[in-house]
Amino acid sequence: MNKLPVIFVGVLLTFAASWLGLVVYPFLALGHMQSVPDEDTGGYFPPTLSGLAVAGQRVYAANGCIYCHSQQVRPAPLSTDIEKGLGPRRTVARDYLRAQPVFLGTMRTGPDLTNIGLRQADANWLHRHLYDPRSVTDWSIMPSYRFLYKMRKIQGWPSGDALDGLTGPLAPPAGYEVVPTGDAKALVAYLLSLKRNYPLPEAPMPPAK
Amino acid sequence: MKPSSILSSLNPATEPDSLASHERAEIDASTRGPVLLFFGSAVFWLLAGSLLGLLSAWKMTHPGLLDSMAWLTFGRIRPAHVNIVTYGWAFSAGIGTGLWLMARLCRVPLMHSRLLVSAAVFWNLGVLVGVLGILAGDSRSIEWLELPGYATPVLFIAYAFIGVWAVIMFRYRKPGHVYVSQWYLLAAFLWFPWLYATANILLVWQPVQGSAQGAVNWWFARNLLGLWFTPIGLASAYYMIPKVLGRPIHSYYLSILGFWSLAIFYSWNGMHHLIGGPFPAWMISASVVASIMMFIPVVAVAINHHMTMRGHFDALKWSPTLRFTVFGAIAYTVVSLQGIAMAIPSLNTLTHFTDYTIGHAHLGLYGFFSMMMFGAVYYIVPRLVGWEWPSATMIRWHFWLVATGILLMAGSLTFGGILQGLALYDPTVSFQSSLDYAIPFRWLRGISGFFLLAGHVVFATLFILMILKVGRRREGPALFAAPDDDTSATV
Amino acid sequence: MTAGSLLIVGGIVFLSGSALLAFCWAVRDGQLRRLKEAPRTIFDDDEPVGVPTDRFPSRK
Numbered sequence: 001m002n003k004l005p006v007i008f009v010g011v012l013l014t015f016a017a018s019w020l021g022l023v024v025y026p027f028l029a030l031g032h033m034q035s036v037p038d039e040d041t042g043g044y045f046p047p048t049l050s051g052l053a054v055a056g057q058r059v060y061a062a063n064g065c066i067y068c069h070s071q072q073v074r075p076a077p078l079s080t081d082i083e084k085g086l087g088p089r090r091t092v093a094r095d096y097l098r099a100q101p102v103f104l105g106t107m108r109t110g111p112d113l114t115n116i117g118l119r120q121a122d123a124n125w126l127h128r129h130l131y132d133p134r135s136v137t138d139w140s141i142m143p144s145y146r147f148l149y150k151m152r153k154i155q156g157w158p159s160g161d162a163l164d165g166l167t168g169p170l171a172p173p174a175g176y177e178v179v180p181t182g183d184a185k186a187l188v189a190y191l192l193s194l195k196r197n198y199p200l201p202e203a204p205m206p207p208a209k
Numbered sequence: 210m211k212p213s214s215i216l217s218s219l220n221p222a223t224e225p226d227s228l229a230s231h232e233r234a235e236i237d238a239s240t241r242g243p244v245l246l247f248f249g250s251a252v253f254w255l256l257a258g259s260l261l262g263l264l265s266a267w268k269m270t271h272p273g274l275l276d277s278m279a280w281l282t283f284g285r286i287r288p289a290h291v292n293i294v295t296y297g298w299a300f301s302a303g304i305g306t307g308l309w310l311m312a313r314l315c316r317v318p319l320m321h322s323r324l325l326v327s328a329a330v331f332w333n334l335g336v337l338v339g340v341l342g343i344l345a346g347d348s349r350s351i352e353w354l355e356l357p358g359y360a361t362p363v364l365f366i367a368y369a370f371i372g373v374w375a376v377i378m379f380r381y382r383k384p385g386h387v388y389v390s391q392w393y394l395l396a397a398f399l400w401f402p403w404l405y406a407t408a409n410i411l412l413v414w415q416p417v418q419g420s421a422q423g424a425v426n427w428w429f430a431r432n433l434l435g436l437w438f439t440p441i442g443l444a445s446a447y448y449m450i451p452k453v454l455g456r457p458i459h460s461y462y463l464s465i466l467g468f469w470s471l472a473i474f475y476s477w478n479g480m481h482h483l484i485g486g487p488f489p490a491w492m493i494s495a496s497v498v499a500s501i502m503m504f505i506p507v508v509a510v511a512i513n514h515h516m517t518m519r520g521h522f523d524a525l526k527w528s529p530t531l532r533f534t535v536f537g538a539i540a541y542t543v544v545s546l547q548g549i550a551m552a553i554p555s556l557n558t559l560t561h562f563t564d565y566t567i568g569h570a571h572l573g574l575y576g577f578f579s580m581m582m583f584g585a586v587y588y589i590v591p592r593l594v595g596w597e598w599p600s601a602t603m604i605r606w607h608f609w610l611v612a613t614g615i616l617l618m619a620g621s622l623t624f625g626g627i628l629q630g631l632a633l634y635d636p637t638v639s640f641q642s643s644l645d646y647a648i649p650f651r652w653l654r655g656i657s658g659f660f661l662l663a664g665h666v667v668f669a670t671l672f673i674l675m676i677l678k679v680g681r682r683r684e685g686p687a688l689f690a691a692p693d694d695d696t697s698a699t700v
Numbered sequence: 701m702t703a704g705s706l707l708i709v710g711g712i713v714f715l716s717g718s719a720l721l722a723f724c725w726a727v728r729d730g731q732l733r734r735l736k737e738a739p740r741t742i743f744d745d746d747e748p749v750g751v752p753t754d755r756f757p758s759r760k
Contacts, residue, residue, distance in 0.1 A: 597757040601756040
């Protein structure tokens, strides 16, 4: 163990083996997946995202949502994700084709969001939750994202965008309204797009009960 | 000058591996500028990182805390904390220690110190710009790699200087045996740029499509800990423990086994962070198997350190370096065995996505690596500045504050994490239950943060006092007095 | 099996095999000899085996 070449070559070779297996192989095998066509509608699975939802991914990344929320449904019997209602089926590699970056996440301080678009199809609820989480879920420890919103005086008529039914200490006083900024709208569009209830060849939907 | 050192100067071939005390002092002195610069940066980042960590912890129990501003939202200060303690504190302390060890083990004075000083400046610049970027909302949102794309090339340049320097030093070393610490350091210096470049290219510059990102992400993150920080920590332990005790490492054969089995198995572990995730089953299985095989290097290292210490545990009373280093070594064994357990799918079901993982991460990067670094700093700095540490009491306060802090943190999050995991697994209870179980343990974790911060303030004070030369002049260039004079020392 | 997978698996076999060969060479070449003296190389004439080199600073 005296010569630099021995250490160098040994270090290189042992490392290169795993680099091939865990980096190059997924790059080749998974990195060039294609979406599959949907015969019924002529679209594709996974569905493409609207421009607003793509912008929403950036807001999700900028504010670190992954540090509390995961986006993966694990299979039974290893986990009870499906039994607990996180989604109708497990997620597979192809589900993440449109994601940039891929928000798999490693923490469930908050609920998994893979199918939040299925559980909460109401944009207003999502806005209220982001603005003041504890006003809709009193046990939540999610921080408020009210910096993505603006509180302003109502000019004439209330704005069509304004959040409906806000309660609690952060609710606007009379004569004021809370409207989402572009970032907030993008984020909610992204969250609404999170649904994995379409079939894929490697992950068919379970038969309806 | 002693007769033996004159002899070795006359006839260097007789004792190629040993140094005369003036040679060693010269080597130490040559490392002063770069090492103190890296250590000083490390202390600064440690304080900044501890503050952000403390704030993040309390935001989880008090979500309304400072929640009106975007740059202080949990989702930004949490990655800022991680990147500061990793790329700021841990890297700088690790490089400072590595530089000094390289000079000592190459047995030549440090060359091209300007290269290293530039590296330190670039590195700190990169971390500062990167962390401010995260707070401004430019985080990449890729764990352990959140620094924005405009900061990472700066870090890469800084690292290139260090890598080049390491190769030159090794090339010009005095002939003789290459000690185990040096294999670990060289390996770490070779592995890191490959890791960092691959991760940046495939995740930031030319992102690979789809869930392959998860595989690359966790290959990188796992290897950052196992093939960069672990080798540096072990390099320090393999030098400090025998050097402080005056006893050679118990079994060199075990060191060789430990090094090569680490190299072979560690880099396959990455997928154990993604068990159950959207990947081909063979990748996950390969990682689980490799994780279990980690038993070999971990036990090899543990036996080696224990047998070297055996019969001399009373040394922990009179050596600050040994105290921190042995704590770190024990933590290394515990956290590695814990990690192996967590990789087993049936146990992973309970621990995945919970606070358990956070406890484990802190036990590793703090309980093992940071404590090792504290030990190294306590040994190295007096030999660079020529002064003793100004206060034994303060050193003891530092140790007990941070030891309490990390044990409280790791213990509370481990226990809380298991309860959280049981609730997450149970289909009959709501998500809310997992939060309810975790609450008291998150409070304890928050309290532990105060202990850690206090310990770091003490450490920073000691470091500043050393730089200002407040301590007593040392008796000689390399020797401390024998421990027999201080038998009444309190713990 | 696609050409890509063959390449990867072949690469892993080749690299791991080479690593093993390099290790065997190292053993035969005597890179791993002198295991008894090797741990003693960090000691010097004035920091020899048997003499500790660290302590708490004397109390002020």
